[in-house]
Amino acid sequence: MAGPAHLLETANPAFFAAIGRTGPPRTGLPIGELMPELAEQGFIGLLDRVYRSGRPYTGRDARVLLGTGSQAREAFFDFSYEPRRDLGGNVIGVRVIGVETTQVKHAQRLTAEHRALLEQIARQAPLDDVLDGMARVIEELSPGVLVSVLLADEDGRHLRHGAAPSLPDFYNRAIDGIATGDGVGSCGTAAHRRQPVIVTDVATDPYWDDFRHLADRARLAACWSTPILARDGRLLGTFAMYHRVPRAPSDADLALAGVFADTAALAIERHLTEQARRAAEAREKAARDDLAFLLKASTELGADLDHAQILQRLADLCVPALAPLCAVDIVESGRVRRVATAAPTPGDQRLLASHIPVYDADDDAVARVLASSLSEVARRTPTGPGPWSDLQVTGYVCVPLVDRGHAFGALTLLSTGGHTFDGHAVALAEELARRAASAVRNSRQYTQRVTLARDLQAGLLLPDLPTLPGAELATFYHPAGEGLEIGGDFYDVFPLDDGRWAFMLGDVCGRGALAATTTALVRHTARAVAPLLPGPEAVVQAVNRALARRHGSHGTGFVTLVYGHFAATETGLDIEFVRAGHTLPVHLSADAAHLVHSDGALLGVVPSPHLCARRLHLTPGESLALYTDGITEAVNAEKEQFGEERLVQSLTPPPRGASAVLDALTRAVRDFTGGNGTDDDQAVLILTATAHTPAPVSG
Numbered sequence: 234m235a236g237p238a239h240l241l242e243t244a245n246p247a248f249f250a251a252i253g254r255t256g257p258p259r260t261g262l263p264i265g266e267l268m269p270e271l272a273e274q275g276f277i278g279l280l281d282r283v284y285r286s287g288r289p290y291t292g293r294d295a296r297v298l299l300g301t302g303s304q305a306r307e308a309f310f311d312f313s314y315e316p317r318r319d320l321g322g323n324v325i326g327v328r329v330i331g332v333e334t335t336q337v338k339h340a341q342r343l344t345a346e347h348r349a350l351l352e353q354i355a356r357q358a359p360l361d362d363v364l365d366g367m368a369r370v371i372e373e374l375s376p377g378v379l380v381s382v383l384l385a386d387e388d389g390r391h392l393r394h395g396a397a398p399s400l401p402d403f404y405n406r407a408i409d410g411i412a413t414g415d416g417v418g419s420c421g422t423a424a425h426r427r428q429p430v431i432v433t434d435v436a437t438d439p440y441w442d443d444f445r446h447l448a449d450r451a452r453l454a455a456c457w458s459t460p461i462l463a464r465d466g467r468l469l470g471t472f473a474m475y476h477r478v479p480r481a482p483s484d485a486d487l488a489l490a491g492v493f494a495d496t497a498a499l500a501i502e503r504h505l506t507e508q509a510r511r512a513a514e515a516r517e518k519a520a521r522d523d524l525a526f527l528l529k530a531s532t533e534l535g536a537d538l539d540h541a542q543i544l545q546r547l548a549d550l551c552v553p554a555l556a557p558l559c560a561v562d563i564v565e566s567g568r569v570r571r572v573a574t575a576a577p578t579p580g581d582q583r584l585l586a587s588h589i590p591v592y593d594a595d596d597d598a599v600a601r602v603l604a605s606s607l608s609e610v611a612r613r614t615p616t617g618p619g620p621w622s623d624l625q626v627t628g629y630v631c632v633p634l635v636d637r638g639h640a641f642g643a644l645t646l647l648s649t650g651g652h653t654f655d656g657h658a659v660a661l662a663e664e665l666a667r668r669a670a671s672a673v674r675n676s677r678q679y680t681q682r683v684t685l686a687r688d689l690q691a692g693l694l695l696p697d698l699p700t701l702p703g704a705e706l707a708t709f710y711h712p713a714g715e716g717l718e719i720g721g722d723f724y725d726v727f728p729l730d731d732g733r734w735a736f737m738l739g740d741v742c743g744r745g746a747l748a749a750t751t752t753a754l755v756r757h758t759a760r761a762v763a764p765l766l767p768g769p770e771a772v773v774q775a776v777n778r779a780l781a782r783r784h785g786s787h788g789t790g791f792v793t794l795v796y797g798h799f800a801a802t803e804t805g806l807d808i809e810f811v812r813a814g815h816t817l818p819v820h821l822s823a824d825a826a827h828l829v830h831s832d833g834a835l836l837g838v839v840p841s842p843h844l845c846a847r848r849l850h851l852t853p854g855e856s857l858a859l860y861t862d863g864i865t866e867a868v869n870a871e872k873e874q875f876g877e878e879r880l881v882q883s884l885t886p887p888p889r890g891a892s893a894v895l896d897a898l899t900r901a902v903r904d905f906t907g908g909n910g911t912d913d914d915q916a917v918l919i920l921t922a923t924a925h926t927p928a929p930v931s932g
Contacts, residue, residue, distance in 0.1 A: 364396035556646035563642035703801025707891035722916035742790025780837035821887035851922035863915035
């Protein structure tokens with residue numbers, strides 16, 4: 234710019250793009266005339282000061298409103314104002330250099346606000362407060378957006394008002410209770426289809442035929458709705474983003490909707506879980522005096538993990554406390570099997586055990602209860618064949634054993650002589666059956682617990698190995714001990730927007746839920762900021778900031794990490810990575826394996842750890858091996874550690890191919906330890922360069 238009026242002499246295309254000016258570049262005008270909005274924000278005054286004083290000025294993260302009215306947008310820049318001088322040293326104008334930091338600023342704000350919402354959910358804040366706060370956060374992060382959250386009824390057929398701080402009250406009242414269905418606005422359709430519905434112009438979209446008058450009155454022109462789903466697929470509600478003008482969403486809008494729909498799902502599920510817990514506690518308190526018997530029964534039923542023994546304990550608890558005779562039947566492979574009986578004499582017990590109900594018989598009480606999952610009570614002998622006369626049966630109670638709404642068995646109590654069943658006995662039998670069913674379910678689930686824990690761990694790892702350009706990938710994960718807890722080791726590989734790929738492998742201090750929370754924080758932060766930051770060092774610093782700012786209830790342990798980017802070239806793979814306190818990577822060249830040294834401190838300990846980026850080039854056939862300390866610290870019978878030296882030896886000479894490298898390393902560790910269990914998790918990621926021919930560039 235030149236002169237005291239700050240005439241714009243020249244500017245690069247990025248300047249005109251940033252201020253939203255299209256067409257031929259406009260120069261020769263005072264900057265205040267080209268951008269009148271700058272005057273009220275103090276920028277013209279800064280130019281005047283630099284021009285008059287001749288002293289430069291630097292500003293960081295300066296907030297600027299570009300444009301006016303509804304077209305205005307918020308942006309952030311790093312500015313440098315420098316005086317321009319003629320040959321005589323006189324100031325003749327000002328040069329301004331600006332670097333836009335809006336995306337970084339928004340990513341930081343999004344991360345901070347999202348973390349605050351997660352903290353609210355963890356503290357069990359009221360659902361209304363969480364949803365209202367979430368809506369306001371999104372509206373602040375995305376100017377022009379109006380957010381609405383609708384909650385599904387228990388049957389999933391209607392949507393109720395949840396939160397919509399910026400929508401008119403009449404509109405919220407009108408859509409409160411709308412049915413879910415195809416063509417019922419954006420939200421009703423999204424709830425029905427269980428997938429996002431994008432309406433870019435409410436005025437012309439047929440989904441809005443029945444609601445267009447409401448939208449016109451509320452001045453709503455576009456609506457993007459995302460279903461909120463529970464982990465089991467149940468509909469919890471919808472998350473909608475409205476606009477005053479017709480508009481299609483960007484990738485960033487869709488990503489934002491996905492993140493906050495998942496956050497809303499977490500809050501709603503937590504709320505529903507808390508509601509269920511309180512209801513159960515209330516029922517337990519009301520029945521506590523009458524069901525003291527069940528306290529002892531629960532202890533005895535929970536004392537064994539074999540479901541057959543649990544059901545025999547159930548029968549023994551019922552006789553004689555609830556009835557003279559008891560039988561327990563379960564369904565296996567489509568047939569009914571009597572698995573437990575109790576009676577006052579061995580003869581009566583043998584007689585009762587010899588009778589097997591018919592699964593599909595209409596005249597059999599057990600068959601009816603299994604089919605209906607409803608209790609049956611009668612003051613007469615059971616219908617259908619059985620030893621009723623020999624046992625002198627005068628009445629019965631048949632109660633289903635239910636797991637997740639399905640009857641898998643039945644508890645049958647039989648009265649004899651003058652014994653009769655009253656409502657109190659029936660209630661006790663039903664409650665005892667519920668607890669027995671829960672104990673049976675727990676016993677069965679225990680045998681699946683290792684698999685379940687590993688499945689949960691797999692959710693924090695890669696579900697499937699991606700196909701990489703010019704590279705082959707192999708991974709390995711082995712939990713410590715019996716694998717009953719989620720471990721702290723993790724890895725990830727994901728694409729970046731510019732054709733490069735990101736990879737990471739790390740180790741979180743500790744195990745279990747807190748370790749899983751930290752692992753998710755590291756992975757999701759890296760995935761969120763990687764497309765926005767220039768390189769691995771900046772991404773790892775962002776991860777460290779996220780760890781430093783996490784709530785104390787989410788863990789305070791440190792993290793070790795290797796994070797990097799790679800890109801396929803005609804000669805192999807170009808890799809840049811950062812090592813933050815983690816074990817040393819191993820480079821497998823054509824004829825040798827050697828450790829790759831790189832400085833880097835632990836994450837989550839200090840605000841700005843020292844990090845040093847390291848670059849490698851892998852030619853086809855060469856590999857980079859990353860591993861956690863569970864590999865090098867694995868011990869043999871003499872308590873010797875496997876160590877880095879043995880690791881390098883096991884990979885020399887280097888095997889060819891990622892799978893071969895992985896097999897050689899894991900086999901060496903297994904042979905060294907003798908197959909014994911390890912006290913630490915083990916994770917390995919192998920990246921091998923392959924021949925790659927880049928796609929031809931068109932044009």
